[in-house]
Amino acid sequence: MKDSALVITEENTAEIPLDEVITQSRILKDEGFRFITMSSADLGESVCVLYHMDKDLQVRNLRVTVPKGKKIASIASVYSCAFLVENEIKEHFGVDFDGLPLDFQGMLYNDEEVQKTPFCKIGIKRV
Amino acid sequence: MFMTKTVLKNLLTKYATRLYPFQTRETFKDVKGELKIEIDKCVFCGVCKMRCPSQCIGVDKKGRSWEVDPFACVYCGICVDACPVKCLYQEGMYKAPVAEKHMVFHAQEEKADAPT
Amino acid sequence: MTRTVLPFGPQHPVLPEPLHLTLTIEDEIVKEAIPKLGYVHRGLEKLAEIRDHTQMIQIVERVCGICSTLHAMCYCQGIEALMNVEVPSRAKYLRVVWAEMHRIHSHLLWLGLFADAFGFESLFMQFWRIRERIMDLQEATSGNRVIVSVNVVGGVKRDINKETEKWILETLDKVAREVNQLKTTILDDFTVKQRTVGIGILSKEKAYELGAAGPTLRASGIAQDMRQTGYAAYPELDFSPVIETNGDSYARTVCRFNEIFQAIDLIRQAxxxxxxxxxxxxxxxxxxxxxxxxxxxxxxEVLYYLKADGTKFLDRLRIRTPTFANIPPLLDMLPGCDLADVPILILTIDPCISCTER
Structure with missing residues (x-):
C-alpha cells in the first residue's frame, strides 16, 4: 500500500545543497517523476523549501535550506509548471528565484502596497 | 429530441422549487442551526470561547454573562460538542438575514444574571 | 497581423469565481495567456499560527465550499499520521460516504455551469435540481448543507443510521437514473460536440509533465487517482480510475459524467x-x-504539507489545491484556440479560485 499521508523522514527526503537544485530535479525528472508542488516553511534565519515529486503515487521530496536574502535557482527550466508556485513562495517568504520565466514581482496575490513577506515570522522588506 | 421525455415530465409534475417565504421546508432533524444557550445551566467555564474557530463567543465569568456574535458564527457546532454541561444547543435554521447593517452589531445576545 | 491584448475576467458571465487572464490575441486566435490571481486571497494558511490544530479543521473546511469535507479529511489524515492515531473502521467508511457525496454534487454543479456556458440554461436547471437531492442528503446526515463538518482528528462526528442509509440509497438510485437521462442530452448533442470535440487538447505527455490533476489528467489517458493510494476505506472498495484518452474538452466532460456513476457505486459498496x-x-x-x-x-489531487513542532499550534500549513496544479496545463491549452472557446476551456479544468488562492 502506498502512503497517502507520508511522514517526512530521511528515507523519502533528500537534503540537497543550494546550488544542486537544478541537477537533482533533472535527475528525478529523467527517472519519470512528476512535479507536484513546492512547500516552504520559515526557520527564522532561513527558509526551508521542499520540492514534492511523485512517481506511481509514491512521493519523493527534496529539501533545500535557503538563508534569507540568498538566491536560489528556479527549476522552471526543468519543470515548466513550477513557475507559479515559485512566484508564490517568492511573495510569501521572500525567497528570490533566479531565472523565473514569468515573474510577478511579488504581486501574484497581494497588491503593491504590501511591502513585507507576509508568511515570515521575521519579514523581509521588499526592495 | 433527447429532452422530450424530460420536458413532458416537467410539464406534468409540480414545481421543483418552493414559493419560499410563504412555503418553507421542514428542517431536518439535528440540523446545525442558530446557536442558543440555556443560560441557567451554564457554568461559565469558557471552553466554548476557547474552542470556537471564528472566535464569536464571549464569556464573562465575573459578570456571569455569555454572548455570541451570530453573524460571525459559522455554524460548525464545535462549542456544542465541547460544552461540559451541555447547555449549548443548535436549533432550527440559520439566522434569517437582517435588513439594516447596524443590526449586525446590536444583535449580540447578552444574557446575564444567572442565579447562582 | 497586429496583436491585441484582451483582459479576460475577473468578472465574466461564465466564470463563477474571479480568475483574470491577460490574453494576447491575433485575429481571434489566442497566442498567449498570462494569469493573474489574488482576487480572493485570504491568507488562510497564516491562520495556523493563531488557531490551534483542532480549530484548523473548521478553517481548512472553508478553503472551498465544494470540496470542504475532503479538505478536512486530508488535514485530519495528516495530523493522524503525525500522532499515530488509527481511525476506527466505521469512521473510514463514513468518510468515504461523505467524500463521494461531495464528488457527486461537485460534478453536478460543474455540469450545470458547463451547460450554462453553452447557453443551455434549461439543462443547467436540470442538473442543479438533481444536485439539490444530494444537498438534502448532506444536510440531513451532517447538519450542514454545504460545509459538511463531520471530520475530527481520530474519526468522524456523526453516524448514519439504517433508516437514513435506506433513504440515501433510494435517492442515489433516483440521481443515477436522472443523470443517465441527461447524459445523452449533453453528450450526443450536435452543438456540444461541435464546441468540445478536439478543442483544448492536452496530450498525455504534456498532462504528466505539467502536473495536471484530477479529471484533467485522467481525460488525457493517465490512470492516476489519489484514491488508489488507499486512504480511508478505499482499499477495501472495488474501483478503478475513470479514464478517457482523447484529452480534449469532450473527454473531460465524459470523465466527470462517469465519475458521478462511479461515486454512486462507491457509496453503495461502502x-x-x-x-x-x-x-x-x-x-x-x-x-x-x-x-x-x-x-x-x-x-x-490536493496536497497538505503540515509541519508541527509539538505545540498546540502548527508551525506551517501549506495547501496545494487541484486548480493550482491545473493552471499551467490551462495556459498550455489556450494558445492556438479561438477566443470564443476560452470560456469553455477555462471551465473544463473546473476552476475553483478560492481554493487556488486560499
Missing part, C-alpha cells in the same frame, strides 16, 4: 461493507513532525 463500531478515537498528545498528506478531491 454501505454494503460498513462494519458496526465506534466513530472516533480520542487522540493523545500533540502532533510533532512533518507530513505530506494527499487525497483525491472532485477537482483532483
Amino acid at each position: 454501505f454494503a461493507k460498513m462494519p458496526e463500531g465506534e466513530l472516533a478515537v480520542k487522540p493523545k498528545g500533540l502532533p510533532k513532525g512533518e507530513v505530506v498528506s494527499r487525497v483525491e478531491q472532485p477537482r483532483g
Whole structure:
C-alpha cells in the first residue's frame, strides 16, 4: 500500500545543497517523476523549501535550506509548471528565484502596497 | 429530441422549487442551526470561547454573562460538542438575514444574571 | 497581423469565481495567456499560527465550499499520521460516504455551469435540481448543507443510521437514473460536440509533465487517482480510475459524467461493507513532525504539507489545491484556440479560485 499521508523522514527526503537544485530535479525528472508542488516553511534565519515529486503515487521530496536574502535557482527550466508556485513562495517568504520565466514581482496575490513577506515570522522588506 | 421525455415530465409534475417565504421546508432533524444557550445551566467555564474557530463567543465569568456574535458564527457546532454541561444547543435554521447593517452589531445576545 | 491584448475576467458571465487572464490575441486566435490571481486571497494558511490544530479543521473546511469535507479529511489524515492515531473502521467508511457525496454534487454543479456556458440554461436547471437531492442528503446526515463538518482528528462526528442509509440509497438510485437521462442530452448533442470535440487538447505527455490533476489528467489517458493510494476505506472498495484518452474538452466532460456513476457505486459498496463500531478515537498528545498528506478531491489531487513542532499550534500549513496544479496545463491549452472557446476551456479544468488562492 502506498502512503497517502507520508511522514517526512530521511528515507523519502533528500537534503540537497543550494546550488544542486537544478541537477537533482533533472535527475528525478529523467527517472519519470512528476512535479507536484513546492512547500516552504520559515526557520527564522532561513527558509526551508521542499520540492514534492511523485512517481506511481509514491512521493519523493527534496529539501533545500535557503538563508534569507540568498538566491536560489528556479527549476522552471526543468519543470515548466513550477513557475507559479515559485512566484508564490517568492511573495510569501521572500525567497528570490533566479531565472523565473514569468515573474510577478511579488504581486501574484497581494497588491503593491504590501511591502513585507507576509508568511515570515521575521519579514523581509521588499526592495 | 433527447429532452422530450424530460420536458413532458416537467410539464406534468409540480414545481421543483418552493414559493419560499410563504412555503418553507421542514428542517431536518439535528440540523446545525442558530446557536442558543440555556443560560441557567451554564457554568461559565469558557471552553466554548476557547474552542470556537471564528472566535464569536464571549464569556464573562465575573459578570456571569455569555454572548455570541451570530453573524460571525459559522455554524460548525464545535462549542456544542465541547460544552461540559451541555447547555449549548443548535436549533432550527440559520439566522434569517437582517435588513439594516447596524443590526449586525446590536444583535449580540447578552444574557446575564444567572442565579447562582 | 497586429496583436491585441484582451483582459479576460475577473468578472465574466461564465466564470463563477474571479480568475483574470491577460490574453494576447491575433485575429481571434489566442497566442498567449498570462494569469493573474489574488482576487480572493485570504491568507488562510497564516491562520495556523493563531488557531490551534483542532480549530484548523473548521478553517481548512472553508478553503472551498465544494470540496470542504475532503479538505478536512486530508488535514485530519495528516495530523493522524503525525500522532499515530488509527481511525476506527466505521469512521473510514463514513468518510468515504461523505467524500463521494461531495464528488457527486461537485460534478453536478460543474455540469450545470458547463451547460450554462453553452447557453443551455434549461439543462443547467436540470442538473442543479438533481444536485439539490444530494444537498438534502448532506444536510440531513451532517447538519450542514454545504460545509459538511463531520471530520475530527481520530474519526468522524456523526453516524448514519439504517433508516437514513435506506433513504440515501433510494435517492442515489433516483440521481443515477436522472443523470443517465441527461447524459445523452449533453453528450450526443450536435452543438456540444461541435464546441468540445478536439478543442483544448492536452496530450498525455504534456498532462504528466505539467502536473495536471484530477479529471484533467485522467481525460488525457493517465490512470492516476489519489484514491488508489488507499486512504480511508478505499482499499477495501472495488474501483478503478475513470479514464478517457482523447484529452480534449469532450473527454473531460465524459470523465466527470462517469465519475458521478462511479461515486454512486462507491457509496453503495461502502454501505454494503460498513462494519458496526465506534466513530472516533480520542487522540493523545500533540502532533510533532512533518507530513505530506494527499487525497483525491472532485477537482483532483490536493496536497497538505503540515509541519508541527509539538505545540498546540502548527508551525506551517501549506495547501496545494487541484486548480493550482491545473493552471499551467490551462495556459498550455489556450494558445492556438479561438477566443470564443476560452470560456469553455477555462471551465473544463473546473476552476475553483478560492481554493487556488486560499
